[in-house]
Amino acid sequence: MKNSLTLLLGLILMGWLSFSGCARKPKPEELSKLSEARLSVEAAEKKLSELREERSKLEATLESKKEELRKAEEERDAIKAKLGGQQ
Structure with a gap:
């Protein structure tokens, strides 16, 4: 499960890089979205x-019951x- 989440985060990062172009510095909004995505993955x-x-x-508990x-x-x-034997 951790591998799939890492892969998902990697794909998100690659998609983010391809859409943002080869800018030298990412925009603060993009960094914020990436940070939110990381927090969401950790929470999940x-x-x-x-x-x-x-x-x-x-x-x-079920097995015990x-x-x-x-x-x-x-x-x-x-x-x-x-x-039954007494009667």
Whole structure:
């Protein structure tokens, strides 16, 4: 994912250079837009990392709950078998 974001930033930079020409010094507006783009990429990478971490935690919780359910079903089946045998 980081490689694709780096590639995207590189393409944006190349496009920016091709549209701005071979000027000796970039305009302040262009530098501002590039800085904003970098900040956006960093924010997106951070958000992605946070969401992946949250997903991992939720998947672990889900597996734990599935295991609890399996144990409860086994206990229920054992109780049903005992009650069925007594009657």
